[in-house]
Amino acid sequence: MTQVTFEAFVAAHRRELLVHCYRLLGSLTDAEDVLQEALLAAWRGLDGFEGRASLRSWLYRIATNRCLNALRDRGRRIPPEPQPPFQPPEPSRRGDVTWLQPYPDALLERVPDDDRGPEARYTAREAIELAFVAALQRLTPRQAAALVLCDVLGYPLGEVAPMLDTTPTAIKGLLQRARGVVERHRSAAGGTPPAPGSAPERHVVEQFTEAFAGDDFDTLVSLLTDKAWLAMPPAPHEYHGVAAIISFLRTSAAWRASQGLHMRLSPTRMNGQPAFASRFVRDGFERPGGLMVLTLTGDRLSGMTLFLHDI
CATH class of the missing domain: 1.10.1740.10 (RNA polymerase sigma factor, region 2, helix turn helix motif)
Structure with missing residues (x-):
């Protein structure tokens, strides 16, 4: 060649x-x-x-x-833990995948989703969602590699084994353990989202955008599922449940108000999910605020991932 x-x-x-x-x-x-x-x-x-x-x-x-x-x-x-400009509420837990970064949908263009073999278990969309990628990070590297090669790309065991310099029997063992871990984490992350760009997705996103921009916490409460969560890589802070999330959002909004800032959200898409690039605005000047990726379940919001760096 x-x-x-x-x-x-x-x-x-x-x-x-x-x-x-x-x-x-x-x-x-x-x-x-x-x-x-x-x-x-x-x-x-x-x-x-x-x-x-x-x-x-x-x-x-x-x-x-x-x-x-x-x-x-x-x-x-492990990236350094950022220091917030305000004292956040006590988190529900500390996350262990602080290196997670979003993946712009623009980079997914021209990536074929029809070359996957018959062994594939996940759709192309499922296999790029943040919850799936985060779950992979909780596997051992070889478990993650076996699961991606077999269940995402659809390679048969006989092809994956030489890729990882092992045997089909060993790959079966890796897959069995990996599938259990991934499915537990994906189930905890939420259910089935609406189709990308569909009317149900647009409706939820529009409601969220208006409520978030206006600090309308009553509407935000109505949009969140009971098991909703908020994470903010590279900070390890995670907030689980409606009360914990709203407490954090109220504290953040109060800080912005004390600084004379308001947040401008520009819609985009990351990991096949609706997202926003945020900017802090004051007196005509702007500075980056980071990225926010929404995880939807049906017509509700089941997760928010705030990436505190401007990617």
């Missing part, structure tokens, strides 16, 4: 490989770095490609193992 042919093939698959690395690492920044390393390794090792698997599968093997190497060699890089 010539360099030109290889580069053309890589260009056609770069975005899906980036999504793959993101799922395993939970961080877009880390995924971009590791993918660059993987593609360089693939180019250097192209002469050793023997054609026993497809070139696409070969690239997935290299990318997967580069992700596993990064997790093993570097460890999980």
